[in-house]
Amino acid sequence: MHSEELRKIDNEHVWHPFTQMKTHRDENVPMIESGEGFFLKDNEGRAYLDGVSSLWCNVHGHRVPEIDQAIREQLDKIAHTTLLGLASVPSIELASELVKRTPEKLTKVFYSDSGSTAVEIALKMAFQYHAQKQTPDDQPRDLFACMQHAYHGDTIGSVSVGGISIFHEIFGSLLFESIQVPCPTAFHCPEGYSESSYLEYCDQELERLVTANHQRLAAFIIEPLVQGAAGMLMHPPGYLRRVRELTARYGIPLIADEVAVGLGRTGTMFACEQEDVAPDFLCLAKGITGGYLPLAVTMATDEIFNAFEGAPEDYKTFFHGHTYTGNSLACAAALATLKLFDTQQTLENVKENTEILSHRLAELQDHPHVGEIRQKGVMVGIELVSDRETKAAFPMGRRVGHQVTLAARKNGVIVRPLGDVVVLMPAPGMPAELIHQLCDVVFSAIDEVISLQVA
Numbered sequence: 001m002h003s004e005e006l007r008k009i010d011n012e013h014v015w016h017p018f019t020q021m022k023t024h025r026d027e028n029v030p031m032i033e034s035g036e037g038f039f040l041k042d043n044e045g046r047a048y049l050d051g052v053s054s055l056w057c058n059v060h061g062h063r064v065p066e067i068d069q070a071i072r073e074q075l076d077k078i079a080h081t082t083l084l085g086l087a088s089v090p091s092i093e094l095a096s097e098l099v100k101r102t103p104e105k106l107t108k109v110f111y112s113d114s115g116s117t118a119v120e121i122a123l124k125m126a127f128q129y130h131a132q133k134q135t136p137d138d139q140p141r142d143l144f145a146c147m148q149h150a151y152h153g154d155t156i157g158s159v160s161v162g163g164i165s166i167f168h169e170i171f172g173s174l175l176f177e178s179i180q181v182p183c184p185t186a187f188h189c190p191e192g193y194s195e196s197s198y199l200e201y202c203d204q205e206l207e208r209l210v211t212a213n214h215q216r217l218a219a220f221i222i223e224p225l226v227q228g229a230a231g232m233l234m235h236p237p238g239y240l241r242r243v244r245e246l247t248a249r250y251g252i253p254l255i256a257d258e259v260a261v262g263l264g265r266t267g268t269m270f271a272c273e274q275e276d277v278a279p280d281f282l283c284l285a286k287g288i289t290g291g292y293l294p295l296a297v298t299m300a301t302d303e304i305f306n307a308f309e310g311a312p313e314d315y316k317t318f319f320h321g322h323t324y325t326g327n328s329l330a331c332a333a334a335l336a337t338l339k340l341f342d343t344q345q346t347l348e349n350v351k352e353n354t355e356i357l358s359h360r361l362a363e364l365q366d367h368p369h370v371g372e373i374r375q376k377g378v379m380v381g382i383e384l385v386s387d388r389e390t391k392a393a394f395p396m397g398r399r400v401g402h403q404v405t406l407a408a409r410k411n412g413v414i415v416r417p418l419g420d421v422v423v424l425m426p427a428p429g430m431p432a433e434l435i436h437q438l439c440d441v442v443f444s445a446i447d448e449v450i451s452l453q454v455a
């Protein structure tokens with residue numbers, strides 16, 4: 001099909017996610033047709049550096065020979081069979097690899113197909129776990145603790161533990177109850193606090209909220225180290241550890257949502273490792289297939305799992321599953337993705353790129369319209385502000401973050417902001433010279449857009 005025809009059909013029939021279609025229609029976004037390595041190519045032959053890992057999921061690049069080959073080989077056997085009443089070889093092999101690589105005690109792997117479902121499953125498992133362990137006299141455990149500004153996906157359950165008001169507010173009346181723990185990041189702390197007094201307040205609130213509600217809490221869910229969708233908000237060192245200690249004290253299961261931070265992005269394979277934390281549930285998705293196919297896992301401990309064992313007539317079964325649970329092609333892609341972490345020493349590459357990014361980001365340190373630069377591993381948020389002193393934002397309608405995206409695109413780099421936070425999310429396997437290219441183009445895009453804003 002020709003470009004014009006494709007464009008017309010896109011505008012008439014494709015409803016894009018997280019997208020105001022009224023403005024989308026005027027924007028003539030690139031229509032991607034192919035890709036290679038860390039570049040995407042549109043249907044008119046223009047190449048773009050993929051600066052946000054295809055929305056945070058690509059790991060080793062596009063058209064990686066080893067992953068392509070693994071999928072082809074699996075395709076020659078079978079594409080998909082069910083895990084309801086049958087087992088499948090790739091899902092078994094992948095479970096074994098995951099149990100080996102993830103924090104201790106996570107021995108059970110429940111498959112699904114997106115980050116949202118991975119979280120939904122953890123929430124339901126936690127709820128049912130308590131229901132089956134409790135005596136009739138116990139208070140029901142029907143309350144979840146989550147972080148302010150959290151993002152755990154878009155199903156109603158995962159939205160119930162979310163805290164991004166522009167996404168979630170409209171669904172308020174449909175959601176189940178949760179309590180929000182203040183997000184321990186000082187940049188936007190309320191008036192009357194200094195950075196350190198605010199972090200202290202957050203610590204006290206964490207303890208107070210967990211203690212006061214511990215008899216009702218079914219689980220505590222957290223994005224370890226970095227709250228991605230909130231704008232790359234980073235917790236202070238020791239925070240995750242503290243959440244683990246508190247939840248362990250009261251027997252509250254901890255759900256680590258590593259959908260964004262897992263698979264090497266923060267510098268370790270899993271973010272929990274950095275604080276020596278063993279969660280009760282671990283949710284993985286996005287990068288698990290290298291960004292190739294939709295697959296997610298919810299991992300759980302024996303302690304959780306054992307509460308579901310019984311005779312069929314005990315009805316302790318976890319009655320949840322999706323048609324494509326444990327899809328064979330996706331499992332094959334995931335196995336190849338994990339293997340590449342060993343053979344390509346991807347974590348070493350992340351370490352090197354982390355340093356390059358730190359050096360390069362220092363160039364923006366004194367920029368009059370950069371309010372804060374946040375980085376953990378190869379996850380970066382550059383928050384643009386109209387006034388560095390007051391931290392005042394640009395007017396929302398100017399869409400400054402979005403303007404930076406458009407300016408970068410003109411120069412062959414794809415990024416996608418979160419509001420006025422410019423996000424850099426290079427794939428863990430990206431070579432160093434492309435990290436430099438990403439910084440060169442995005443930094444000048446920032447300057448170009450800012451000079452127009454303040455002129």
Ligand SMILES: *Cc1c(COP(=O)(O)O)cnc(C)c1O
Pocket residue numbers: 113114115116117119151152153154223228229257258259260261285286
């Ligand atoms: C993206 C994301 C999700 C949702 O994953 P989907 O596959 O988009 O449903 C959940 N949690 C976190 C932390 C995420 O970044």
